[in-house]
Amino acid sequence: MAISKVVNGSIAACDGVKSGMTLMLGGFGLCGIPECSIGELVRLGIKDLTCISNNAGVDDFGLGLLLQQRQIRKMISSYVGENDEFERQMLSGELEVDLIPQGSLAERCRAGGAGIPAFYTPAGFGTEVAAGKEVREFEGKPHILESALTADFAFVKAWKGDTAGNLIYKATARNFNPMMAMAGRITIAEVEELVPEGTLNPNEIHTPGIFVQRIFQGERYEKRIEQRTVRNRETASNA
């Protein structure tokens, strides 16, 4: 029997999150982002945050909401397009940006959670990403040394979760969430459906509850779609 990690909504979940902290936020684009926690971070009005997230949301959704309130001092991401306010703050120097290859970002989060302080990767060798980093050849191929990332708080979003913090993600909403869950000193999971411990099949759990310190069932998920691309049944020539 695991202790219950359930907290009463996003306000209780974000207890202790303070200005100046480093936060990880799961999601790719707007897919699988911790909507409810982001809403609470906006309400808290904390500032000078370092946010580790693959993307920075759009102007009026996701991390864009924190950017609008100028709560973020530094972003650590792989791709930050689709966000005018981001661009303005970055060009004006208000916002510091550390761009990292997507695979290195994912692996650095996993390393942070897995007690691996650093690893070698070929990604970014010979580019400005390699500036100041150790280069070493393995089997004749140059690699650069990348270090682990951790965070004071990690915010992840799952499809289903149980009271012990075990999580199951849906489809490509999984993305960065499992690694960030590992890398948070305190990891807060919001889920669409919270179920009792013992309900989930132990073979099917993506994030073991040991990585999760607080869990709550989110409300009113918008799950906004960034690029709605469809086939039209009438005009489809081949299906």
Added chain:
Amino acid sequence: MAISKVVNGSIAACDGVKSGMTLMLGGFGLCGIPECSIGELVRLGIKDLTCISNNAGVDDFGLGLLLQQRQIRKMISSYVGENDEFERQMLSGELEVDLIPQGSLAERCRAGGAGIPAFYTPAGFGTEVAAGKEVREFEGKPHILESALTADFAFVKAWKGDTAGNLIYKATARNFNPMMAMAGRITIAEVEELVPEGTLNPNEIHTPGIFVQRIFQGERYEKRIEQRTVRNRETASNA
């Protein structure tokens, strides 16, 4: 649509496996080992194998069968007890043994499959495992550099698999199988139940088919239990 990876049984699966090769074999103890493939390796009679496997089986089951035929030149494992023939060959110098901490073994296999040539770990610092390895401090704590492991062929055992090579393991029979599936240049999966592509839930697959080159449904699984520990209903004082 993925191409079918299905081969007609263990004989076809082991096509190309030759003396002198490096093989990975999934399983922990006798749990989750590729029984049918091991049977075929015995039948093939190939020699001078380097076997990467967490354990070495018992005298008359698992890798012990290959040891009895003196087919293994070198074992790379974390724990090799419970095997008299192993002990005899090791003490006589016939068998070379490289003992690796279990977590480092798992991570080195994953690294091999993930294109990470090396990583730092605290495990083994200050012990003979660290001999000849680079030591580096991260945040004041010493770590040693460990390199990736790969294999000519990896043999894994899953519970269910589909024709595209997607695999689902059962309970703790998962163990080393997913990482070894990643690290084999050719990975051969044997499964208890082979199902058509599209049958498995894409959220529940543990090993994506991209890591598997050949798959077959095994026959007559013995699934021997190494340590049968039970509670007796009659004598149980508390339940």
Added chain:
Amino acid sequence: MLDKNGIAKRIAQEVRAGWYVNLGIGIPTLVANFIPEGMEVEFQSENGILGMGPFPWEGEEDADLINAGKQTITAMPGAVYFDSATSFAMIRGQHVQLTVLGAMEVAQNGDIANWKIPGKMVKGMGGAMDLVASAENIIVAMMHTNRAGESKMLPSCSLPLTGVGCVRRVVTNLAVLDIREGAFHLVERAPGVSVEEIAAATAGKLVIPDAVPEMRIN
């Protein structure tokens, strides 16, 4: 001369049955439309899916199912979802047989620049640096020249690099070119395009064999 679909059609001819293929945003995405019926190919999108299918029917979009371009997609039978660390394990570990991506510049030594223009807003490299640093088989899909008419096939890249010495083949609106031994080697001409036109549009060192067949695009 080829249009974007023509480039995609030509690249589709490079794909073999059983391959796992990663297609970048733009022209590369179109390649999926020209894989021959019945050829068993699986598309990887690096945000976490193997077995990516076409766009959903109107009304069937799922916010939890997108590709690396953040577009709503579908999953084919036999698809599988995974996290981003596993996704890039596939890429870095060379389990993906073909990567097709766009570029701003390609150099005769195989360098590629496709993520940053100094002085302009930098959006980030996404997964491009991981892809080019790892893939054994990289095809660049792009126009031979930029909008100002300047060659994108250069002696060396002027823009910040995405990867070094990694591009093996380039398919443009004008030609198919292989990169080896520090030069572009002309392999095929686009329909109706002369060797002279290709030479004029290629700033880097170009090796022209005696015979340069025209592409077969149906």
Added chain:
Amino acid sequence: MLDKNGIAKRIAQEVRAGWYVNLGIGIPTLVANFIPEGMEVEFQSENGILGMGPFPWEGEEDADLINAGKQTITAMPGAVYFDSATSFAMIRGQHVQLTVLGAMEVAQNGDIANWKIPGKMVKGMGGAMDLVASAENIIVAMMHTNRAGESKMLPSCSLPLTGVGCVRRVVTNLAVLDIREGAFHLVERAPGVSVEEIAAATAGKLVIPDAVPEMRIN
């Protein structure tokens, strides 16, 4: 003096609600039997389960469900299975709050030796080196002396090390001792055991406070 169950009972008193605990083979395994009814503790077994339960009822053994000692086990409600890389990510990443393991020797600087005796068959370290190198909170459970009556609490280990400077607390048949500042600090005496007996059985530097309470074992 305590027997093996007594040592396990005393260690069980160290466990707090909400902890994830890894128990090694031997005496440590017995600790699970003495966790107070209703206390929410999850047991990790490093081959790939969180939420390990007791042995199965006779006839209900599952070859696919074993612990790190290769014994058939059961899974508690809320259990989860994972691969060995993830399992050691939990351990190395310090997500496990308590590790209990046995030892052949413990030194006054916290070194531990528990995997190899020169000249004897070496079976391997299994997960022990990962566990001791990573855990913040390591308790060693062992007899105070070996079968020859020699102390296992030493100035320095004579056997090949499993880990350096990592042991914080030792619970033996004679005493509870903490390790800090290069010495064993006597914390509690086992029932009926005198400070003199403990001192006689401890070869390493032993710091004895003015008052050494007797353990409360019920």
